[in-house]
Amino acid sequence: MQVPYLPSSKTQTQNVMNLLHGRRGRLVDLGSGDGRLVFAASAAGLRCTGYEINSILTTSARVRAWLRGVPPGSATFVSEDFWKTNLSDYNNVTVFLAPGVMDVLGEKLLKELPDEARVVACRFPFPHWPFSASEGQGLDQAWAYDMGAVRGHLLQTLYTTAKGI
Ligand SMILES: C[S@@+](CC[C@H](N)C(=O)[O-])C[C@H]1O[C@@H](n2cnc3c(N)ncnc32)[C@H](O)[C@@H]1O
Structure with missing residues:
Protein backbone atom coordinates (compact mmCIF):
# COMPACT_ATOMS: atom_id res chain seq x y z
CA MET A 1 0.00 0.00 0.00
CA LEU A 6 2.20 14.49 4.61
CA PRO A 7 4.41 16.38 7.05
CA SER A 8 3.67 16.41 10.78
CA SER A 9 2.27 19.73 11.98
CA LYS A 10 4.06 21.64 14.76
CA THR A 11 1.35 20.57 17.22
CA GLN A 12 1.63 16.93 16.20
CA THR A 13 5.43 17.08 16.53
CA GLN A 14 5.07 18.58 20.01
CA ASN A 15 2.58 15.84 20.96
CA VAL A 16 5.09 13.20 19.85
CA MET A 17 7.88 14.85 21.83
CA ASN A 18 5.69 14.97 24.96
CA LEU A 19 5.17 11.21 24.62
CA LEU A 20 8.93 10.68 24.23
CA HIS A 21 9.78 12.83 27.25
CA GLY A 22 12.50 11.18 29.35
CA ARG A 23 13.24 8.49 26.76
CA ARG A 24 16.84 7.63 25.94
CA GLY A 25 18.64 5.53 23.33
CA ARG A 26 17.85 5.01 19.68
CA LEU A 27 14.82 6.14 17.71
CA VAL A 28 13.64 5.25 14.24
CA ASP A 29 11.04 7.24 12.28
CA LEU A 30 9.34 4.94 9.76
CA GLY A 31 8.79 7.12 6.71
CA SER A 32 10.73 10.19 7.83
CA GLY A 33 9.69 12.64 5.09
CA ASP A 34 11.73 15.85 5.35
CA GLY A 35 13.12 14.73 8.72
CA ARG A 36 11.15 16.99 11.05
CA LEU A 37 10.34 14.29 13.66
CA VAL A 38 13.93 13.06 13.52
CA PHE A 39 15.26 16.59 14.12
CA ALA A 40 12.92 17.15 17.07
CA ALA A 41 13.90 13.83 18.66
CA SER A 42 17.62 14.27 18.05
CA ALA A 43 17.44 17.73 19.66
CA ALA A 44 16.03 15.95 22.73
CA GLY A 45 19.10 13.72 22.88
CA LEU A 46 17.94 10.58 21.06
CA ARG A 47 20.16 8.97 18.42
CA CYS A 48 17.84 8.93 15.43
CA THR A 49 17.47 7.23 12.09
CA GLY A 50 14.86 8.08 9.49
CA ILE A 56 14.09 13.40 -2.90
CA LEU A 57 12.78 13.68 0.65
CA THR A 58 15.83 11.82 2.00
CA THR A 59 18.15 14.22 0.18
CA SER A 60 16.19 17.19 1.49
CA ALA A 61 16.44 15.82 5.07
CA ARG A 62 20.22 15.32 4.70
CA VAL A 63 20.65 18.89 3.42
CA ARG A 64 18.55 20.21 6.29
CA ALA A 65 20.67 18.23 8.77
CA TRP A 66 23.82 19.74 7.29
CA LEU A 67 22.37 23.28 7.32
CA ARG A 68 21.32 22.87 10.95
CA GLY A 69 24.74 21.55 11.92
CA VAL A 70 23.27 18.36 13.37
CA PRO A 71 26.18 16.30 14.75
CA PRO A 72 26.94 13.16 12.70
CA GLY A 73 25.34 10.09 14.28
CA SER A 74 22.54 11.97 16.00
CA ALA A 75 20.36 12.08 12.85
CA THR A 76 20.89 9.63 10.00
CA PHE A 77 18.66 9.35 6.94
CA VAL A 78 18.42 6.09 5.02
CA SER A 79 16.85 5.88 1.59
CA GLU A 80 15.32 2.42 2.05
CA ALA A 98 -1.94 5.37 7.04
CA PRO A 99 -4.77 3.39 8.69
CA GLY A 100 -4.47 0.49 6.22
CA VAL A 101 -0.91 -0.39 7.28
CA MET A 102 -1.22 -0.23 11.06
CA ASP A 103 -2.31 -3.85 11.63
CA VAL A 104 0.48 -5.38 9.55
CA LEU A 105 3.02 -2.89 10.94
CA GLY A 106 1.94 -3.94 14.43
CA GLU A 107 2.81 -7.57 13.59
CA LYS A 108 6.28 -6.55 12.41
CA LEU A 109 6.91 -4.45 15.54
CA LEU A 110 5.68 -7.28 17.82
CA LYS A 111 8.20 -9.63 16.21
CA GLU A 112 11.18 -7.27 16.29
CA LEU A 113 11.07 -4.69 19.08
CA PRO A 114 12.35 -5.28 22.61
CA ASP A 115 9.88 -5.13 25.54
CA GLU A 116 11.29 -1.78 26.68
CA ALA A 117 10.56 -0.12 23.34
CA ARG A 118 8.00 2.68 23.05
CA VAL A 119 6.12 3.23 19.80
CA VAL A 120 4.46 6.59 19.11
CA ALA A 121 1.78 6.58 16.40
CA CYS A 122 0.50 9.83 14.87
CA ARG A 123 -3.10 10.34 13.79
CA PHE A 124 -3.77 6.62 13.17
CA PRO A 125 -3.65 4.38 16.26
CA PHE A 126 -2.89 0.65 16.27
CA PRO A 127 -6.38 -0.91 16.14
CA HIS A 128 -5.90 -3.68 18.75
CA TRP A 129 -3.17 -2.35 21.01
CA PRO A 130 -3.73 -0.73 24.41
CA PHE A 131 -2.01 2.64 24.58
CA SER A 132 -0.05 3.84 27.61
CA ALA A 133 -0.60 7.55 26.98
CA SER A 134 -2.05 9.91 24.42
CA GLU A 135 -1.50 13.58 23.61
CA GLY A 136 -3.57 16.07 21.66
CA GLN A 137 -6.77 15.58 19.74
CA GLY A 138 -8.24 15.44 16.26
CA LEU A 139 -5.76 15.23 13.40
CA ASP A 140 -2.81 16.01 15.71
CA GLN A 141 -3.46 13.24 18.23
CA ALA A 142 -0.62 10.83 19.00
CA TRP A 143 -0.59 7.60 21.03
CA ALA A 144 2.26 5.92 22.91
CA TYR A 145 2.51 2.14 23.21
CA ASP A 146 4.92 0.28 25.47
CA MET A 147 5.80 -3.05 23.89
CA GLY A 148 5.95 -5.02 27.15
CA ALA A 149 2.42 -3.86 28.06
CA VAL A 150 1.13 -4.50 24.53
CA ARG A 151 2.48 -8.07 24.56
CA GLY A 152 1.03 -8.68 28.04
CA HIS A 153 -2.39 -7.47 26.92
CA LEU A 154 -2.40 -9.52 23.71
CA LEU A 155 -1.33 -12.69 25.57
CA GLN A 156 -4.05 -12.15 28.16
CA THR A 157 -6.63 -11.69 25.38
CA LEU A 158 -5.45 -14.92 23.70
CA TYR A 159 -5.61 -16.80 27.01
CA THR A 160 -9.09 -15.49 27.81
CA THR A 161 -10.35 -16.39 24.33
CA ALA A 162 -8.80 -19.88 24.47
CA LYS A 163 -10.39 -20.55 27.88
CA GLY A 164 -13.72 -19.23 26.62
CA ILE A 165 -13.90 -16.89 29.64
C1 LIG B 1 2.66 10.83 6.30
S1 LIG B 1 4.38 10.99 5.80
C2 LIG B 1 5.17 11.34 7.37
C3 LIG B 1 6.50 12.02 7.22
C4 LIG B 1 7.23 12.34 8.54
N1 LIG B 1 7.37 11.16 9.38
C5 LIG B 1 6.52 13.42 9.32
O1 LIG B 1 5.91 13.06 10.34
O2 LIG B 1 6.56 14.59 8.91
C6 LIG B 1 4.80 9.27 5.48
C7 LIG B 1 6.13 9.07 4.81
O3 LIG B 1 6.42 7.69 4.78
C8 LIG B 1 7.13 7.40 3.59
N2 LIG B 1 7.04 5.95 3.35
C9 LIG B 1 5.93 5.26 3.03
N3 LIG B 1 6.18 3.95 2.93
C10 LIG B 1 7.51 3.80 3.19
C11 LIG B 1 8.38 2.67 3.25
N4 LIG B 1 7.92 1.43 3.01
N5 LIG B 1 9.68 2.86 3.57
C12 LIG B 1 10.14 4.13 3.82
N6 LIG B 1 9.36 5.24 3.77
C13 LIG B 1 8.06 5.08 3.48
C14 LIG B 1 6.43 8.27 2.55
O4 LIG B 1 7.25 8.48 1.42
C15 LIG B 1 6.17 9.54 3.35
O5 LIG B 1 7.22 10.46 3.20
Whole structure:
Protein backbone atom coordinates (compact mmCIF):
# COMPACT_ATOMS: atom_id res chain seq x y z
CA MET A 1 0.00 0.00 0.00
CA GLN A 2 1.29 3.48 -0.94
CA VAL A 3 1.56 5.96 1.91
CA PRO A 4 1.60 9.58 0.72
CA TYR A 5 3.90 12.26 2.09
CA LEU A 6 2.20 14.49 4.61
CA PRO A 7 4.41 16.38 7.05
CA SER A 8 3.67 16.41 10.78
CA SER A 9 2.27 19.73 11.98
CA LYS A 10 4.06 21.64 14.76
CA THR A 11 1.35 20.57 17.22
CA GLN A 12 1.63 16.93 16.20
CA THR A 13 5.43 17.08 16.53
CA GLN A 14 5.07 18.58 20.01
CA ASN A 15 2.58 15.84 20.96
CA VAL A 16 5.09 13.20 19.85
CA MET A 17 7.88 14.85 21.83
CA ASN A 18 5.69 14.97 24.96
CA LEU A 19 5.17 11.21 24.62
CA LEU A 20 8.93 10.68 24.23
CA HIS A 21 9.78 12.83 27.25
CA GLY A 22 12.50 11.18 29.35
CA ARG A 23 13.24 8.49 26.76
CA ARG A 24 16.84 7.63 25.94
CA GLY A 25 18.64 5.53 23.33
CA ARG A 26 17.85 5.01 19.68
CA LEU A 27 14.82 6.14 17.71
CA VAL A 28 13.64 5.25 14.24
CA ASP A 29 11.04 7.24 12.28
CA LEU A 30 9.34 4.94 9.76
CA GLY A 31 8.79 7.12 6.71
CA SER A 32 10.73 10.19 7.83
CA GLY A 33 9.69 12.64 5.09
CA ASP A 34 11.73 15.85 5.35
CA GLY A 35 13.12 14.73 8.72
CA ARG A 36 11.15 16.99 11.05
CA LEU A 37 10.34 14.29 13.66
CA VAL A 38 13.93 13.06 13.52
CA PHE A 39 15.26 16.59 14.12
CA ALA A 40 12.92 17.15 17.07
CA ALA A 41 13.90 13.83 18.66
CA SER A 42 17.62 14.27 18.05
CA ALA A 43 17.44 17.73 19.66
CA ALA A 44 16.03 15.95 22.73
CA GLY A 45 19.10 13.72 22.88
CA LEU A 46 17.94 10.58 21.06
CA ARG A 47 20.16 8.97 18.42
CA CYS A 48 17.84 8.93 15.43
CA THR A 49 17.47 7.23 12.09
CA GLY A 50 14.86 8.08 9.49
CA TYR A 51 13.85 5.56 6.85
CA GLU A 52 12.35 7.21 3.78
CA ILE A 53 11.55 5.54 0.47
CA ASN A 54 11.30 8.81 -1.46
CA SER A 55 14.91 9.72 -2.29
CA ILE A 56 14.09 13.40 -2.90
CA LEU A 57 12.78 13.68 0.65
CA THR A 58 15.83 11.82 2.00
CA THR A 59 18.15 14.22 0.18
CA SER A 60 16.19 17.19 1.49
CA ALA A 61 16.44 15.82 5.07
CA ARG A 62 20.22 15.32 4.70
CA VAL A 63 20.65 18.89 3.42
CA ARG A 64 18.55 20.21 6.29
CA ALA A 65 20.67 18.23 8.77
CA TRP A 66 23.82 19.74 7.29
CA LEU A 67 22.37 23.28 7.32
CA ARG A 68 21.32 22.87 10.95
CA GLY A 69 24.74 21.55 11.92
CA VAL A 70 23.27 18.36 13.37
CA PRO A 71 26.18 16.30 14.75
CA PRO A 72 26.94 13.16 12.70
CA GLY A 73 25.34 10.09 14.28
CA SER A 74 22.54 11.97 16.00
CA ALA A 75 20.36 12.08 12.85
CA THR A 76 20.89 9.63 10.00
CA PHE A 77 18.66 9.35 6.94
CA VAL A 78 18.42 6.09 5.02
CA SER A 79 16.85 5.88 1.59
CA GLU A 80 15.32 2.42 2.05
CA ASP A 81 12.05 0.61 2.53
CA PHE A 82 11.54 0.17 6.27
CA TRP A 83 9.53 -3.03 5.71
CA LYS A 84 12.80 -4.68 4.65
CA THR A 85 14.69 -3.53 7.74
CA ASN A 86 14.98 -5.31 11.05
CA LEU A 87 14.07 -2.85 13.81
CA SER A 88 15.29 -4.81 16.83
CA ASP A 89 18.07 -2.29 17.64
CA TYR A 90 15.59 0.53 18.32
CA ASN A 91 13.90 1.28 21.63
CA ASN A 92 11.85 4.22 20.31
CA VAL A 93 9.79 4.22 17.13
CA THR A 94 7.68 6.96 15.57
CA VAL A 95 5.13 6.38 12.80
CA PHE A 96 2.88 8.66 10.80
CA LEU A 97 1.60 6.46 7.99
CA ALA A 98 -1.94 5.37 7.04
CA PRO A 99 -4.77 3.39 8.69
CA GLY A 100 -4.47 0.49 6.22
CA VAL A 101 -0.91 -0.39 7.28
CA MET A 102 -1.22 -0.23 11.06
CA ASP A 103 -2.31 -3.85 11.63
CA VAL A 104 0.48 -5.38 9.55
CA LEU A 105 3.02 -2.89 10.94
CA GLY A 106 1.94 -3.94 14.43
CA GLU A 107 2.81 -7.57 13.59
CA LYS A 108 6.28 -6.55 12.41
CA LEU A 109 6.91 -4.45 15.54
CA LEU A 110 5.68 -7.28 17.82
CA LYS A 111 8.20 -9.63 16.21
CA GLU A 112 11.18 -7.27 16.29
CA LEU A 113 11.07 -4.69 19.08
CA PRO A 114 12.35 -5.28 22.61
CA ASP A 115 9.88 -5.13 25.54
CA GLU A 116 11.29 -1.78 26.68
CA ALA A 117 10.56 -0.12 23.34
CA ARG A 118 8.00 2.68 23.05
CA VAL A 119 6.12 3.23 19.80
CA VAL A 120 4.46 6.59 19.11
CA ALA A 121 1.78 6.58 16.40
CA CYS A 122 0.50 9.83 14.87
CA ARG A 123 -3.10 10.34 13.79
CA PHE A 124 -3.77 6.62 13.17
CA PRO A 125 -3.65 4.38 16.26
CA PHE A 126 -2.89 0.65 16.27
CA PRO A 127 -6.38 -0.91 16.14
CA HIS A 128 -5.90 -3.68 18.75
CA TRP A 129 -3.17 -2.35 21.01
CA PRO A 130 -3.73 -0.73 24.41
CA PHE A 131 -2.01 2.64 24.58
CA SER A 132 -0.05 3.84 27.61
CA ALA A 133 -0.60 7.55 26.98
CA SER A 134 -2.05 9.91 24.42
CA GLU A 135 -1.50 13.58 23.61
CA GLY A 136 -3.57 16.07 21.66
CA GLN A 137 -6.77 15.58 19.74
CA GLY A 138 -8.24 15.44 16.26
CA LEU A 139 -5.76 15.23 13.40
CA ASP A 140 -2.81 16.01 15.71
CA GLN A 141 -3.46 13.24 18.23
CA ALA A 142 -0.62 10.83 19.00
CA TRP A 143 -0.59 7.60 21.03
CA ALA A 144 2.26 5.92 22.91
CA TYR A 145 2.51 2.14 23.21
CA ASP A 146 4.92 0.28 25.47
CA MET A 147 5.80 -3.05 23.89
CA GLY A 148 5.95 -5.02 27.15
CA ALA A 149 2.42 -3.86 28.06
CA VAL A 150 1.13 -4.50 24.53
CA ARG A 151 2.48 -8.07 24.56
CA GLY A 152 1.03 -8.68 28.04
CA HIS A 153 -2.39 -7.47 26.92
CA LEU A 154 -2.40 -9.52 23.71
CA LEU A 155 -1.33 -12.69 25.57
CA GLN A 156 -4.05 -12.15 28.16
CA THR A 157 -6.63 -11.69 25.38
CA LEU A 158 -5.45 -14.92 23.70
CA TYR A 159 -5.61 -16.80 27.01
CA THR A 160 -9.09 -15.49 27.81
CA THR A 161 -10.35 -16.39 24.33
CA ALA A 162 -8.80 -19.88 24.47
CA LYS A 163 -10.39 -20.55 27.88
CA GLY A 164 -13.72 -19.23 26.62
CA ILE A 165 -13.90 -16.89 29.64
C1 LIG B 1 2.66 10.83 6.30
S1 LIG B 1 4.38 10.99 5.80
C2 LIG B 1 5.17 11.34 7.37
C3 LIG B 1 6.50 12.02 7.22
C4 LIG B 1 7.23 12.34 8.54
N1 LIG B 1 7.37 11.16 9.38
C5 LIG B 1 6.52 13.42 9.32
O1 LIG B 1 5.91 13.06 10.34
O2 LIG B 1 6.56 14.59 8.91
C6 LIG B 1 4.80 9.27 5.48
C7 LIG B 1 6.13 9.07 4.81
O3 LIG B 1 6.42 7.69 4.78
C8 LIG B 1 7.13 7.40 3.59
N2 LIG B 1 7.04 5.95 3.35
C9 LIG B 1 5.93 5.26 3.03
N3 LIG B 1 6.18 3.95 2.93
C10 LIG B 1 7.51 3.80 3.19
C11 LIG B 1 8.38 2.67 3.25
N4 LIG B 1 7.92 1.43 3.01
N5 LIG B 1 9.68 2.86 3.57
C12 LIG B 1 10.14 4.13 3.82
N6 LIG B 1 9.36 5.24 3.77
C13 LIG B 1 8.06 5.08 3.48
C14 LIG B 1 6.43 8.27 2.55
O4 LIG B 1 7.25 8.48 1.42
C15 LIG B 1 6.17 9.54 3.35
O5 LIG B 1 7.22 10.46 3.20
